[in-house]
Amino acid sequence: MLEIDDLSLAVPMQNTLTQAVSHVSLTIKPGRVMGLVGESGCGKTLTAQSILRLGEYQGITKVSGDIRLHNESIFSMSEKQLRKMRGGKIAMIFQEPMTALNPVFSIASQMLEVIGLHLNLNRRDARLHAIQLLEDVGLQDAQYLLQQYPDALSGGMRQRVLIAMAMSANPEYIIADEPTTALDVSVQKRIIALLRKLQQEKNLGMLLVTHDFGLVAEMCDDVVVMYAGEVVERGAVMDIFNHPAHPYTQALMGCRPEVAKGNQALTVIEGQVPMPGEWPIGCRFAERCPHSQADCQQSPVAVDAWRQGEHIARCVHISIHTQKASEEGV
Numbered sequence: 001m002l003e004i005d006d007l008s009l010a011v012p013m014q015n016t017l018t019q020a021v022s023h024v025s026l027t028i029k030p031g032r033v034m035g036l037v038g039e040s041g042c043g044k045t046l047t048a049q050s051i052l053r054l055g056e057y058q059g060i061t062k063v064s065g066d067i068r069l070h071n072e073s074i075f076s077m078s079e080k081q082l083r084k085m086r087g088g089k090i091a092m093i094f095q096e097p098m099t100a101l102n103p104v105f106s107i108a109s110q111m112l113e114v115i116g117l118h119l120n121l122n123r124r125d126a127r128l129h130a131i132q133l134l135e136d137v138g139l140q141d142a143q144y145l146l147q148q149y150p151d152a153l154s155g156g157m158r159q160r161v162l163i164a165m166a167m168s169a170n171p172e173y174i175i176a177d178e179p180t181t182a183l184d185v186s187v188q189k190r191i192i193a194l195l196r197k198l199q200q201e202k203n204l205g206m207l208l209v210t211h212d213f214g215l216v217a218e219m220c221d222d223v224v225v226m227y228a229g230e231v232v233e234r235g236a237v238m239d240i241f242n243h244p245a246h247p248y249t250q251a252l253m254g255c256r257p258e259v260a261k262g263n264q265a266l267t268v269i270e271g272q273v274p275m276p277g278e279w280p281i282g283c284r285f286a287e288r289c290p291h292s293q294a295d296c297q298q299s300p301v302a303v304d305a306w307r308q309g310e311h312i313a314r315c316v317h318i319s320i321h322t323q324k325a326s327e328e329g330v
Contacts, residue, residue: 118169235311
């Protein structure tokens, strides 16, 4: 399995290191899709990129914890081992394909470089493999596309190229960071269907980073909700949707357009996610929580302060706000 164990990360801010991810633990299992959900600034992407140790190039530092692939620590890997692991065992699909693809190199050049790094193929076989990968993700006239540069392709085509590159070495795990955000709605649906199809056919473990609960409903088996750098709720997707426990999760669910009735206004979460370095001592959501009480702000809250089986939430007043949420129809 791919495990993140009690991971804390610090980012450089104003010439000092400030903790931005705090004691995050999650397990991505083979054949299952885990959704990592939360507003912008909650630490989702930092957590996801740390799996491949990509944040180190921006000065992001591990404070504590570990990440293990089949019980081997990723932080103990050499640069050579990391290069083999990235793409070979764990691949990543980035949010914006135009920045993930190099605009001055052809699609063939970029795909063959990835294939050459992980597979022992001669150039002819590597090219045939690239053509097959492009066809597998639904791109027509693959031989012609290999000769093109990224700016000659549409956004949806570029994202499919990224997915083909991610699948090129038959990885065990895929990290998808907001993979449909930059695409039109109609293209989004096709990309989602493609990702789900590939994940199921190849029995991949997948971490899907998103703020879209609709996408979570379509794709995920398990859900982790993050707020202000820490996990506030974790459970199976049906538990999260049918019985959201943490008030932040309930608020996010209430923001979905499909829950609004008639001309009813969408729910708005007042305020903003606190910046790293400005986190309160107690519950980090307390200042925005309609159910906050004095004790919420006095001391840290354990991630499993509330538990029902594998469904856990970082809140000490679950019974109060879940009853009110049920009455309000959330």
